[in-house]
Amino acid sequence: MTDLRFRGAVAPLRRAAQPLPRSVDAVVARLRPEEPLHCLRPATIAGAAQAFRAAFPGHVLYAVKCNPEPAVLRALWEGGVRHFDCASLGEVRLVRSMFPEAAIHFMHPVKARGAIREAWTRHGVRDFVLDSAAELAKILEETAGGDARRGLVVRIALPKGSAMYDLSGKFGAAHADAVALLRAARPHAAKLGVSFHVGSQCLEPAAYARAIALAGAVIREAGVPVEVLDVGGGYPVAYPEITPPPLSAFTTAIAIAVAEQGLGALELWAEPGRALVAGGASVVIQVQQRRDGTLYVNDGVYGALSDAGVPGFRFPVRLLRGSSADLAPFAFFGPTCDSADYMKGPFLLPADVQEGDWIEVGQLGAYGASLRTAFNGFDRAGIVEVADAPLLETPGYGIAAAA
Numbered sequence: 001m002t003d004l005r006f007r008g009a010v011a012p013l014r015r016a017a018q019p020l021p022r023s024v025d026a027v028v029a030r031l032r033p034e035e036p037l038h039c040l041r042p043a044t045i046a047g048a049a050q051a052f053r054a055a056f057p058g059h060v061l062y063a064v065k066c067n068p069e070p071a072v073l074r075a076l077w078e079g080g081v082r083h084f085d086c087a088s089l090g091e092v093r094l095v096r097s098m099f100p101e102a103a104i105h106f107m108h109p110v111k112a113r114g115a116i117r118e119a120w121t122r123h124g125v126r127d128f129v130l131d132s133a134a135e136l137a138k139i140l141e142e143t144a145g146g147d148a149r150r151g152l153v154v155r156i157a158l159p160k161g162s163a164m165y166d167l168s169g170k171f172g173a174a175h176a177d178a179v180a181l182l183r184a185a186r187p188h189a190a191k192l193g194v195s196f197h198v199g200s201q202c203l204e205p206a207a208y209a210r211a212i213a214l215a216g217a218v219i220r221e222a223g224v225p226v227e228v229l230d231v232g233g234g235y236p237v238a239y240p241e242i243t244p245p246p247l248s249a250f251t252t253a254i255a256i257a258v259a260e261q262g263l264g265a266l267e268l269w270a271e272p273g274r275a276l277v278a279g280g281a282s283v284v285i286q287v288q289q290r291r292d293g294t295l296y297v298n299d300g301v302y303g304a305l306s307d308a309g310v311p312g313f314r315f316p317v318r319l320l321r322g323s324s325a326d327l328a329p330f331a332f333f334g335p336t337c338d339s340a341d342y343m344k345g346p347f348l349l350p351a352d353v354q355e356g357d358w359i360e361v362g363q364l365g366a367y368g369a370s371l372r373t374a375f376n377g378f379d380r381a382g383i384v385e386v387a388d389a390p391l392l393e394t395p396g397y398g399i400a401a402a403a
């Protein structure tokens, strides 16, 4: 086995060697990039983190999978985030290497034994999520002797919800199983919790209230003391023609449900991903060919635009040159040879858009860079930091970009 070597398949985002201007237009004028250029807005990310922390009455755990770029993690730290929701050993190692003080929570319900062991012994991870008796046994074995320090969080299943990205199918213990797991875990936990995930880009505050009611029922039936209620991620951001309820509608719904369920004494956790970072990055793409209403561009569903493919997200777009032409709807083809590398949009751009033009695609800080692949050799992309405001503002985040 010593000959076996593991390597990542995706080229790291490349940074420019010299200092660059701090606006998207000026950077693109200077670099004239033929590969996708990720434009990071650290001030926007720090502002969103501050706004979320101010609105949410508990610990804010950033869901690292959403965007693990170190500059993004630094901006979140700048915005006061000290807790990180990690799902893999790679994420645990990354966060620990950057922030010796961070509280890391291992929130994947099915973990490799070696990952649990290394997280526990080497990285000071104390909290582990589970949704099965098998995983509870695995955690107890790999963290043996840790009853007085261990945090155990039971993830409960939710019925299929209304979120744009449903997450109900894969994880979560059914009601009776969750009750049994809380009882079984109690003697082995310094801190016991219940968690759920309503699904990503959830536009309905009542979804959190319904999930909290389910958590309350499980906790009452278990009849054991529980210290933590983790209301998960899912908080939505703005996309073209989607203006979500303000963040306060979600935090209010959560606070009311917590009080109604008699859970006010519990420590509250949230696991936002998208809401903290979506506005914090855009990607500048270039048009390589135009065929009527379809643009062949240099990034696509195997790159940072995965969610524009089958999930059908429409992202805000902006042509990076002046044009007096009326807006027209366009679809995109990405650069790979797969005909599934298609983004139907519609993306509204000036009707005279042509080969060589640059287009800025916004709201890609969440699930953009993190979903890139190396398919077909199109894995190179650059990254710059800019001070521009995001292409779309999400209500409730009071984002003050230092533009």
Ligand SMILES: *Cc1c(COP(=O)(O)O)cnc(C)c1O
Binding pocket: 063, 065, 066, 085, 107, 197, 199, 200, 201, 232, 233, 234, 235, 271, 272, 273, 274, 275, 366
């Ligand atoms: C992906 C994920 C999150 C973050 O979800 P968002 O919709 O980005 O807020 C939080 N918790 C868990 C367990 C997840 O899998």
